[in-house]
Amino acid sequence: MASSERIFVQAIRSYGARHGIDVDVRAGGWLIAMRRGAMRRFAFGYDIGLNSAIAHRLANDKSATAEALSILGVPCIPHHLFLNPKLGSNVVDAAWREAMLGLLLDNPQGVVVKPNEGTSGRSVFKVTTETELDRAAGEVFSMSTGLVISPYVEIENEVRVILLDDVPRVAYSKQRGSDWKHNLDAGAKPVLLEDGEVRAACAKLAIDAANAIGIAFVSIDVVHVDGEWRVLEINSGVMMEALGKLHPELAQATYDAALDRVFEEQREH
Ligand SMILES: Nc1ncnc2c1ncn2[C@@H]1O[C@H](COP(=O)(O)OP(=O)(O)O)[C@@H](O)[C@H]1O
Ligand SMILES: [Mg+2]
Numbered sequence: 653m654a655s656s657e658r659i660f661v662q663a664i665r666s667y668g669a670r671h672g673i674d675v676d677v678r679a680g681g682w683l684i685a686m687r688r689g690a691m692r693r694f695a696f697g698y699d700i701g702l703n704s705a706i707a708h709r710l711a712n713d714k715s716a717t718a719e720a721l722s723i724l725g726v727p728c729i730p731h732h733l734f735l736n737p738k739l740g741s742n743v744v745d746a747a748w749r750e751a752m753l754g755l756l757l758d759n760p761q762g763v764v765v766k767p768n769e770g771t772s773g774r775s776v777f778k779v780t781t782e783t784e785l786d787r788a789a790g791e792v793f794s795m796s797t798g799l800v801i802s803p804y805v806e807i808e809n810e811v812r813v814i815l816l817d818d819v820p821r822v823a824y825s826k827q828r829g830s831d832w833k834h835n836l837d838a839g840a841k842p843v844l845l846e847d848g849e850v851r852a853a854c855a856k857l858a859i860d861a862a863n864a865i866g867i868a869f870v871s872i873d874v875v876h877v878d879g880e881w882r883v884l885e886i887n888s889g890v891m892m893e894a895l896g897k898l899h900p901e902l903a904q905a906t907y908d909a910a911l912d913r914v915f916e917e918q919r920e921h
Contacts, residue, residue, distance in 0.1 A: 657681060659896035660698055663907035671915065686914075693914050698889030700869060700910050702816075707867040711888035714768050714800045717865065721883055724864035727857070728883040729875065731800040733768060736793045749789075752801060756785055759803040765789060768798030770885065773835030778804055809876040810834040811845065813858035814890055814906060816869050816913070820855040821906045824895065834873075836894035844899065857881050869910050 661681055668675040668686060676685040684695040693701055699708065710716045715733035722728060732755060737744045745751070756763055756779065765788040766776040775795060777788035792799045814822040822844075829839035836842060845851040858872040861883045871887040890910070896903035 659893050659900075659903055660695075660891065660907070663896075663904050664695060664911065666904060667908055667911045671911075673915065688915060691915065698887075698891045700890070700907070700914060702869040702910060702913055703867050703888045707865050708888040710865045711867055711870065711886040712769055713798070714766070714770060714885060715798065717883075717886050720865050721861055724860075726860045726864050726883060727880060728861075729802050729805060729877075731768075731802050734789075734799045734801065736797050736799070738793065739797070752785060752789065753782060755801050755803075756780075756782065762804035764802045764804050765792060766800055766802075767792050767796035768800045769796065770887075771795075772837040773831075773833045774837075776833055776835075778832065805875070805877045807834065807875045807877060809850075810840075810884065811850070811854045811874050811876075812842070813854050813872050813874065814870070814892070815855075815858055815862050815872065816906070816909050818859050818862065820851075820858065821909065822892070822895065822902060823851050823854055842895045842898060844902075853881050857883060861886060869913070 658681060661677055661684060664684055664686065665675050667673065672688060674687045678685065682697055686693045686695065695701060710720050714731040718728050718731040734748055734752060735744045737748060762778055762780040764776060765779050765785065775792050777784070777791070779785045779788050789799060810826045812824055812826060813820055824842040824844045826834040826836065826840040827843050828834055829841070831838040834840045845854070854874050857874050861872050862870050865886065867886065867888060869890055871890045873884045874881050875884045892903040892906065
């Protein structure tokens with residue numbers, strides 16, 4: 653086992669060893685084939701296979717997430733979608749740049765430009781001028797099919813809640829480092845939340861969000877803005893690399909609970 657192996661993979665290996673499950677890791681660690689007797693299951697990336705295809709797609713698409721949540725009345729940060737003009741004029745409205753500029757004009761405090769599918773804080777730009785907007789859009793479109801624009805909001809606290817079937821398993825606040833973003837990859841530190849009002853409010857919002865898109869095992873980021881909690885993003889892959897370094901037993905217990913569901917004998921589908 654390589655020492656750089658992801659905590660996700662290590663957790664599956666550990667679960668497998670304790671439950672008589674063969675674990676075969678392929679594709680540079682991204683594809684994991686699991687087998688217990690005649691039962692075969694796959695994990696891919698950070699996806700353990702408990703979520704429906706449509707829930708997974710909605711979660712992975714920031715614009716679709718925000719639309720679905722607003723239909724269900726779950727407070728969230730709006731994300732306006734712009735498709736890459738390289739897809740051609742049949743797909744992309746010629747007025748795309750005007751529409752982007754309109755959003756900038758509507759939000760004098762600035763906007764955030766980022767890839768619709770999310771890349772752990774990479775290519776996420778805060779923009780306040782037309783020049784910055786063009787540069788950010790160029791950068792995002794060089795890598796992504798979809799770009800989203802949100803009003804820039806002053807985030808007082810960003811909390812991640814990990815749910816399995818509506819039960820909060822983990823809740824932590826992301827303490828920023830020098831970066832303005834709360835990504836753990838960019839140096840933010842996870843700090844577990846004690847039981848109390850904040851944890852309860854975040855858990856409730858996360859459960860509402862999970863129910864809105866019908867997702868079972870999920871990592872939901874909520875932000876405190878102007879005294880209110882709102883959903884920022886939903887991830888259908890549950891990543892606990894940074895948390896697992898600080899609280900390995902908690903990460904393992906959470907993956908164990910999810911894998912118990914994966915290998916449950918009698919499940920109605
Ligand atoms: N509209 C916004 N206003 C203020 N900060 C934002 C906004 N959108 C994102 N951020 C900051 O950028 C970080 C990354 O954005 P996020 O939507 O989570 O994308 P990713 O999928 O790349 O993590 C967030 O953790 C947050 O700190
Ligand atoms: Mg994020």
